[in-house]
Every structure is written in C-alpha cells, then in structure tokens.
Amino acid sequence: MDISTLLNQMPGAVAQGLIWGIMAIGVYITYRVLDIADLTVDGTMATGGAVCVMLLINGYSMPVAIIGAVIAGMLAGMITGLLHTLLGIPPILAGILTQLSLYSVNLKILGSGNQTINTRKYDVLVSMGELKGVPFYQNPIFVTAIFVIVVICVLYWLFGTAMGSALRATGNNPNMSRAQGINTNTMKVFGLMLSNGIVALSGALLAQYDGQADVQKGRGAIVIGLAAVIIGEVLLSKLLRNFALRLCAVVVGGIIYYIVYQTVIWLGLDADLLKLLSAAVVAIFLGIPYLKRRFVRPSIKSIMAQEEDSTNA
Amino acid sequence: MLELSNIYKVFNPNTVNEKIALKNLSLTLNDGDFVTVIGGNGAGKSTMLNAIAGVWRVDAGSITIDGVDVTAMPEHRRAKFLGRVFQDPMMGTAAGMNIEENLALAARRGKSRGLGWGIRKAERAEYREKLAMLELGLENRMTTKVGLLSGGQRQALTLLMATLQRPKLLLWTSTPPPLTPRPPRKCFLSPIGSSTRTS
Ligand SMILES: Nc1ncnc2c1ncn2[C@@H]1O[C@H](COP(=O)(O)OP(=O)(O)O)[C@@H](O)[C@H]1O
Ligand SMILES: [Mg+2]
Numbered sequence: 001m002d003i004s005t006l007l008n009q010m011p012g013a014v015a016q017g018l019i020w021g022i023m024a025i026g027v028y029i030t031y032r033v034l035d036i037a038d039l040t041v042d043g044t045m046a047t048g049g050a051v052c053v054m055l056l057i058n059g060y061s062m063p064v065a066i067i068g069a070v071i072a073g074m075l076a077g078m079i080t081g082l083l084h085t086l087l088g089i090p091p092i093l094a095g096i097l098t099q100l101s102l103y104s105v106n107l108k109i110l111g112s113g114n115q116t117i118n119t120r121k122y123d124v125l126v127s128m129g130e131l132k133g134v135p136f137y138q139n140p141i142f143v144t145a146i147f148v149i150v151v152i153c154v155l156y157w158l159f160g161t162a163m164g165s166a167l168r169a170t171g172n173n174p175n176m177s178r179a180q181g182i183n184t185n186t187m188k189v190f191g192l193m194l195s196n197g198i199v200a201l202s203g204a205l206l207a208q209y210d211g212q213a214d215v216q217k218g219r220g221a222i223v224i225g226l227a228a229v230i231i232g233e234v235l236l237s238k239l240l241r242n243f244a245l246r247l248c249a250v251v252v253g254g255i256i257y258y259i260v261y262q263t264v265i266w267l268g269l270d271a272d273l274l275k276l277l278s279a280a281v282v283a284i285f286l287g288i289p290y291l292k293r294r295f296v297r298p299s300i301k302s303i304m305a306q307e308e309d310s311t312n313a
Numbered sequence: 314m315l316e317l318s319n320i321y322k323v324f325n326p327n328t329v330n331e332k333i334a335l336k337n338l339s340l341t342l343n344d345g346d347f348v349t350v351i352g353g354n355g356a357g358k359s360t361m362l363n364a365i366a367g368v369w370r371v372d373a374g375s376i377t378i379d380g381v382d383v384t385a386m387p388e389h390r391r392a393k394f395l396g397r398v399f400q401d402p403m404m405g406t407a408a409g410m411n412i413e414e415n416l417a418l419a420a421r422r423g424k425s426r427g428l429g430w431g432i433r434k435a436e437r438a439e440y441r442e443k444l445a446m447l448e449l450g451l452e453n454r455m456t457t458k459v460g461l462l463s464g465g466q467r468q469a470l471t472l473l474m475a476t477l478q479r480p481k482l483l484l485w486t487s488t489p490p491p492l493t494p495r496p497p498r499k500c501f502l503s504p505i506g507s508s509t510r511t512s
Contacts, residue, residue: 158428159431160430160431161426161427161428161429161430161431162417162421162426162427162428162429162430162431163426163427163428163431164431165410165414165417165418165426165431165432166418166426168407168409168410168414169407169410169418171409172407172408172409172410173404173406173407173408175399175404176399176404176405176406176407177389177407177418178388178389178392179366179388179392179395179397179399179405180392180418180419180421180422180474181389181390181392181393181421181422181423181424182389182392182418182426183387183389183390184389
C-alpha cells in the first residue's frame with residue numbers, strides 16, 4: 001500500500017465526485033425539495049450516457065449530444081411524474097416502473113449492453129485521459145466544475161422565481177399549495193423533469209469521462225446521490241443556510257464520497273462489498289436524525305442559536 | 314355570492330363503509346354574509362367546506378361562486394375565489410419556508426406563477442406592516458421558518474395569508490379555543506365579500 005498510489009488517484013476521485021455531484025443535485029431536487037424519493041434516476045443516469053454516446057457515434061456534435069441526453073432524461077422524469085399524478089401510482093413505485101422500463105430502452109438505444117467511444121477520436125468535453133498533461137481548461141476537473149457552477153446558478157435563480165417558490169411549496173405542503181392556487185400535479189411533473197434532466201446531464205458527462213456508456217452504469221445511482229446529499233448536509237449544514245451553498249455542499253458530498261471510495265479500495269476492501277458499504281452508510285446517516293430526535297435531548301442553547309440564525313438569514 | 318344547489322357527497326360508495334356525508338344540501342350566501350355553521354362531530358361541516366374548496370368533486374349538484382360554475386373546477390383553480398383557514402394550524406402554511414415566502418405565495422393566489430421573482434422588495438414592506446397588525450411580533454421574524462412558530466402563530470399567519478388578496482369567500486374551520494388566534498384589533502377582514510365559518 002503505497003500512499004502515492006492513492007494520491008495519484010485523487011484527481012480522478014475529484015472528477016468523478018464532481019460528475020456525481022451534479023447527479024446528486026438532481027436527487028436533492030426530488031428528495032429534499034419535492035419530498036419524493038425518485039428511483040427513476042438509476043435508469044436516467046444510464047440513459048443520459050447512452051443517448052450522449054450514440055449521438056456522438058452518429059456524428060452529432062458534442063453540445064447536441066449533451067442536450068439530447070438532457071431531453072431524454074426530462075422525458076423519463078415526465079413519465080414518472082405522469083404515472084404518479086395521472087394514474088395515482090405512489091411516486092416510489094412510479095420511479096421503479098420507469099427505471100425498469102428504461103433498462104430496455106437503454107439497451108435499444110445502445111444496441112447492446114455497452115458502447116465504447118474512442119475519446120481521442122471524438123470531441124468530448126471531459127475524459128479521464130486528460131487528468132494530466134493538458135492545459136487546465138481541458139482538465140475534466142475544471143470542465144465539470146464549470147458545469148456544476150452553471151447548474152447551481154440556474155437552479156438558484158429558478159428557485160427564487162414565483163414558479164420555483166411554487167415548486168418548494170408543493171414539496172412542503174401540497175394541501176396548502178393547492179389552497180394557494182398552485183397546480184401541485186404540474187409542479188411535481190416539472191420537478192421530476194428538472195431533476196432527471198440534471199441526472200441525465202451527469203450521465204452524459206460520466207459516459208464521456210469513462211469513454212463508454214453501459215446499461216449497468218446507473219445501478220444504485222440513487223444511493224450514491226443520497227449519500228452525497230446526506231454527507232454534504234451532515235458536514236456542512238450548520239454553515240450553509242443559503243440555497244446555492246447547500247447545493248455546493250451536495251457536490252462536496254459527492255467528492256468526499258469518491259475520495260472515501262478510492263481510499264477504501266486502496267485499503268484493500270473487497271470491491272464486491274462496495275455497494276453494501278454505500279447502502280449501509282446511507283442507512284446510518286438517514287437514521288441519525290431520527291435517532292437524535294428520539295434519544296438526544298436538545299440543549300436549549302443550540303435551539304436559541306438556531307432561532308437567531310434563521311432570523312438573521 | 315355562493316350557491317350550493319342540491320349537492321351530494323358519498324364516501325366509500327358501494328362498500329360497507331358507505332357514508333352519505335352530504336345529502337341534497339342547498340345553501341345561498343350573499344355578498345357580505347357571515348355564516349357560522351355549528352354541528353356535532355361528523356355532522357358534515359368539514360365535508361361541506363371541502364366541497365366548496367374543491368378538494369374533490371361532489372357526486373351530484375352544482376356549486377357557483379360569484380356567478381361562476383365551479384362544480385368541475387379543480388381545487389387549485391378555485392383558489393382564486395377562496396381564502397382558507399384550516400382546522401389544523403399546521404395545514405395552512407409551508408413549514409420549511411419562511412414567513413415572507415409564505416405570504417408571497419398567498420399574494421400570488423390565482424395568478425400565474427412564472428419566472429418573475431418569487432418575492433419583491435416592495436412586498437416585504439407591505440408584509441411587515443400587515444404582520445404588525447397581528448401584534449405577535451412576527452414582523453421582526455420575517456425570515457424565520459414557519460415550522461418554528463407555535464400553532465397559534467401559524468394560524469394567525471394563515472388567516473393573514475387567506476386575506477392578503479381579498480377573497481370572494483373566506484372558509485374558516487375553527488380550532489379549539491386555545492389554538493384560535495387572538496382576534497386582531499385592527500380588523501383586516503372587513504373588505505371580504507362573504508365568509509363562512511364552521512366550528
Ligand atoms: N375522507 C373521508 N372518508 C370517509 N368518510 C369521511 C371522510 N371525510 C369525512 N367522512 C365522514 O363524513 C362524515 C362527515 O364528516 P366531517 O365533514 O368531517 O364532519 P364534521 O362536521 O365534524 O367536520 C363523518 O361521518 C365522517 O366520518
Ligand atoms: Mg370537521
């Protein structure tokens with residue numbers, strides 16, 4: 001176990017963490033803002049990659065490939081939203097149904113389980129081959145960081161609009177929202193489309209980075225996304241009250257997830273156990289707030305500080 | 314003006330739990346009317362208000378508000394006519410959003426919610442003034458999350474939200490006395506067409 005091996009893997013971990021951080025922002029929109037655990041994303045992640053790679057292979061330019069991926073993701077989110085709002089299927093189940101059907105769709109898009117692209121031949125934005133020895137503006141860390149910033153800025157603006165407020169209200173209290181004239185069904189569909197569009201963007205970047213699209217790619221994506229959301233919140237929530245900064249925390253959560261991931265592999269953990277470990281970590285962090293409420297008495301001081309914070313925010 | 318004509322509502326039809334909650338109910342309220350509906354538990358008071366609010370469609374009969382037949386209109390579209398104060402003080406506000414954001418939501422009731430700002434500077438001053446009328450000190454806590462307020466404070470806020478835009482009809486389900494907000498001394502309910510209150 002040579003520490004320099006680990007250090008050499010850090011840039012890769014950061015790049016992957018940033019890409020998954022974008023995915024986690026999508027999860028944040030459904031899980032935290034809309035209060036829906038949307039499992040569509042496992043399928044959408046792979047769909048984003050598949051659409052992007054196939055468009056590139058068929059001669060479309062890189063921006064077209066990325067936009068195509070985002071549109072495909074939004075369509076997937078729309079299907080889940082309509083299953084939920086038009087047919088009354090509980091959102092978790094609606095997401096599972098879309099996710100399962102996307103597996104077939106992704107196979108059809110790719111024509112097989114996997115498609116590789118030669119990242120030197122195509123004009124890709126991010127590639128793991130470019131972590132070293134290229135000007136900084138071609139470095140995948142720099143490029144994905146730009147994407148992260150753009151996504152966060154757009155969402156920060158959007159959630160400050162009347163429409164964005166309606167979306168937040170829908171997740172908070174749907175009854176009250178309808179009483180205030182908000183079409184909660186439209187908002188849920190919109191939120192799911194927005195979220196899955198962002199997830200597909202992440203999938204498209206990941207496929208370029210890996211140089212391949214794979215139907216298996218999104219398996220367990222929701223758990224990684226949740227892990228990033230929760231790690232970011234646990235570590236940074238005390239500091240960050242502003243919405244944009246919270247989204248930054250989510251991305252930091254993604255980066256930390258991948259640094260830990262690489263470290264655990266470096267420590268020699270059986271790679272077969274990684275998904276089990278991820279799920280366990282998420283389960284523990286999801287459980288902490290509940291256990292805290294049940295067993296820890298809040299100190300009066302911290303409550304007063306909290307109140308003061310939110311008054312000053 | 315509100316007109317309920319011969320409305321019916323049956324819960325769990327054709328099952329052993331079938332319950333005819335509203336049976337051939339008709340009611341006419343004119344502008345300026347103030348009506349208090351009193352009845353025992355399960356009499357159907359909440360069901361009547363839910364029928365007016367459009368939480369679900371009535372099984373028969375028709376509902377007209379201000380000359381508009383709203384019988385088939387979904388809840389969110391009827392909202393432009395109605396101010397609503399729910400029985401449960403937690404129901405009328407968004408706990409995870411702050412006081413001014415809640416008021417801004419209410420100020421846009423019945424209007425299109427596009428990509429304009431969710432709250433504007435000028436609105437804040439107006440909200441501060443109106444909150445001050447409640448005399449609960451909420452005007453100094455406009456960025457406090459509503460979830461941190463007491464039931465009574467939240468109910469008072471709900472009432473303010475319901476009347477921020479003059480509703481054609483105020484539907485108010487009263488809560489047990491300890492949770493009922495202290496009536497504001499300066500009355501901001503006056504300009505309302507008609508209101509219905511149940512207890
Ligand atoms: N969602 C529902 N499903 C089934 N039965 C209901 C439902 N809502 C109300 N009821 C029944 O309808 C009757 C009237 O209820 P309600 O209008 O809530 O009474 P109240 O006058 O106390 O507000 C009661 O018998 C109640 O059990
Ligand atoms: Mg009742």
